[in-house]
Amino acid sequence: MSDRYAREWNEFRRKNRTASLVLILGPLVVVLVALMSRTLIGDKASGLFIALMVGWALVWGWLAFRAVRHPCPRCGVAFLANQDAWVRRCGRCGLELYGEQRPSDSTWTQNRTS
Ligand SMILES: [Zn+2]
Numbered sequence: 001m002s003d004r005y006a007r008e009w010n011e012f013r014r015k016n017r018t019a020s021l022v023l024i025l026g027p028l029v030v031v032l033v034a035l036m037s038r039t040l041i042g043d044k045a046s047g048l049f050i051a052l053m054v055g056w057a058l059v060w061g062w063l064a065f066r067a068v069r070h071p072c073p074r075c076g077v078a079f080l081a082n083q084d085a086w087v088r089r090c091g092r093c094g095l096e097l098y099g100e101q102r103p104s105d106s107t108w109t110q111n112r113t114s
Pocket residue numbers: 072073074075076077090091092093094095
């Protein structure tokens with residue numbers, strides 16, 4: 001796998017992993033903080049709970065948006081937003097998820113800067 005494709009896919013994995021962790025662990029953390037704060041501040045904890053849940057939803061939405069909009073290493077369009085879901089490949093250029101670079105592949109990042 002070429003270094004550039006490997007870097008792009010590693011970045012894609014990192015974004016997906018971060019969004020997934022925040023999706024799963026975020027509500028647990030919010031509930032734990034709300035329960036602990038309930039013993040400290042009483043009825044005001046429900047307002048804190050709502051504020052924390054809204055904050056979690058905003059953070060997770062932003063992280064998920066970043067993962068969905070991550071560009072395909074070959075053609076540069078958003079990979080997940082344009083993928084063929086059944087075969088997990090780019091809907092524009094056909095690059096498979098975590099696919100390797102072919103010698104004939106154009107490099108959209110080089111084309112963008114020239
Ligand atoms: Zn593509």
